Amino acid sequence: MNIRKMKVVITLLIAAMILLTACGAQPADKVTVQLSWFHGVEYAGFYTALEKGYYADENLEVTLNAGGPEINPIDEVLNGKAQFGITSGDSIIIAKTNQQNFVAVGTIFKENPLAITSLAEDNIQKPDDLVGKTVGVYSLDLSNFFDLPFLALLSRTGLDRESMNYALIEDFQGANEIKAGNMDAMSGMFATDQQVMAQEAGDELSLIYYKDYGYDVYINTIFATDEFISANPDLATRLMRATMKGYQYAIEHPEEVAALALTYDSTLDLNYQEEVMKAQIPFIDNGDGPLGSMNESIWKNTQDILLEFNLIAAPIDLSTVYTNQFVAP
């Protein structure tokens, strides 16, 4: 072999090596997730997956878009600004009936945290105890979508809507409205946040969980369009694997991940985030199956309520709106 031939071979080898190296380092898949609300420790699993490199390990480049009152994750995902969104299970079913085909691939909270809160000293322990009391609601005629749980509760417990009085909640912080005498109980509160806020104010709350009285709905499912999931099942698997790994880390290190939330919104209170993180552990993980996994019965319950209150016209095939295939044990 003469030198010229050798040079050619070496050049080819180097070229092949460069090509192979380039192939090995595929560009990361870019994914945007539209959060359901402002930044907070509720999304700790996402923060952890980002900060601990779980997404990077899955070759994902994830962007988290904060939500807010003006942002509907359904729309954001539908118009392609985000590939994944976070919203409640009932929203997914309603969207389905509007020919907006989404599929929930997991849930952050396995238990619904919504509750009717009151001061423990008032001894309001069950719905019956609300009779004759003033209940804080989102709309006095209970037409607001956030009043749906209360309507469902009335319906499931057989309580008369007129057996109690209503007041509009204006201050959502802890038990301020109750202590101000505006109301005896507040409807539709997050057990986690509300309880922590009240505790910080030195108040002990009594909680009536909606899930115990007929309203059991997943409130923060992770979803994407049918088309996207069908086209990118591997990406969905990787995203959920990393995210749930993040949540597992989060519930095992609540204080550490609370600090992470502050890197996304520096106005957050660290202590508050820590307490909320600890409070939400049993909602994220109740011991019933893998993190993020969902139960058919809850989806069924959700649909039943929607049907009952005419939010959807007809039942749908629930297997089309959620799947557990992306949340491995």
Added chain:
Amino acid sequence: MNPNQVISQSPTKRRFQFPQFTSLQSRLLLSFILLAILPVLITGIAASIISAQGLRTEAFNRLDAVASQKENEINTLLNVLKTNLDLISEDSEAQQNILTLLQNAPNAEINPQLLRNDLASFVEKTGYYTEVFILNSDGTIVISTNQSQEEKIQKNQEYFIQGLNTSYVTPPTYEVALSNYSIVISQPVKNQSGRIVGVLAGRVNLSTFNEIMQQRSGLGETAELYLVSSNYAVLTDLQHGELNLGETYIRTEGVTTAIRNKTSGSAIYADYTDATVLGVYRWIPSLQIALIAENDQDEALQAATVVFQTTLTLILVTVLAAILVSFLVTRSITLPITKLVNVSENIAQGNLNLQAEISQIDEIGALAKSFNYMTDQLFQTLTSLEQRVVDRTRALATSTEVSRRLSTILDEKQLVNEVVEQIKTAYNYYHGQIYLLDESGQTLVLAGATGEGGKALLEKDHSISIERGLVGRTARTKAGVLVPDTSKDPEWVPNPLLPETKAEIAVPILLGDQLLGVIDMQDNIVGDIYPEDIEYLTAIANQVAIALQNSRSYTQARQRAERESLILSINQKIQNESTVASALQVAIREVGHALGTSTRVTLKKNNGTS
């Protein structure tokens, strides 16, 4: 055995080389230590490995047995719990009340508090349940021993859904309203016609399971038994860590394998405290939880560690003993050799009268012995050689001295005596004598001799024929004769005046070819006269011959001069006489005087006529 062979063979025949241990001592030391350590080491390691394996197997078996026992206890408890629920169904009054409540019988008035009390007493009786409750067919809790739970709608709960059909046990799940992990056991409630009208359920918190798991009978100090739910949350107390139900998670290899694969097995892995443990994990399908039994590896293998430590100690002791023994043995081998080396170095420097110390009867002892023999021989050879050199030097000095003295002595008698005395003294002989040949040439006359014997012989005018004895032979042959041992020479003639003579040497005194005499020396030690003495004595004899010749010439010359002076003086005296007669008188008188005889010359005819 020739010790020299051993030494000369060793460097060439040695095959195994110790490159860094060049001295015999270090090689022996190393060999001894290796010989001592290797068997102990091999045995010890083998024993440790075997005992470790045995202990590990035993530990695993024990863990396995305990895990099986605990699994059985758990399953037994579940069966007991189910059976206990059946007891409520079997209580006909309670059963009647339950059915009445569930079927909303319009006419029957039941007191819920009574039923609640019935259930509560049951809870108390069995001691397992924290709550017993009944759900109607819609999933609503119609009555519960925990009144705050009543009216809750549990239609989405698996225990309700499954409990409508069959006896069901939930996995341990966290109930946010109760802020605790619990399991719920449920079973359908059937009415008289067999229709399912509700679900009877009992809630059991995990303390019951905790109690089971905390009885660690048959396990070691560091052993531990605990349950982990399928979400990796720890359900029962930990030995080495704090348990916060719902907040403590464990994801060790054992836990992960059991939960992920829903399988049972065993492995060695790091536990939640990062200590290496022997772990047995069980997947318990009835509760969808993992049962973990772990034992600290160090503790389990403690006996093996003891074996290993014992081995190490043994090795240490053996090494020390080996070092000591090998040091002593090596010393016993090398020390004599070193001494021999030192001795030989001293000898090399000329210190020949040193002797190697012989303290052993082995090969080295033999070596030392033959070394000493060699040294001794060498010493003797060298010493006699030196003596000979001394002798020779003395002989030469004597020869020189004799010749110096001889040249000054003109008197033959004095010369002979002087010579014989010098030789005797110089050579430390017993006796010395010189014979001179008389004019007849047949007789040798004693001219000088030493000692009393010699004096006596001289006084006798001793002489011997040249036909007799050693002296005679010397004279005849004109060659030196040496008889180292006179008793062995037949020709030797003993002399009673010289009784001690044992050896004799005689050399001729020759002037050219002319024999003048014989020097005869005698010694009283057999073999003390050496052949080279002939040469020395011959050299002296030659000097003596010349001296004798000188002496004789001088004597003759003096006699002639005396005679001439006598003749001259007689002549003068004669010439002084005026008469012939007086002149004759004088001549006769003087001649007679000169001749030493009283010569009487008689003048007869006339007195004045001659």
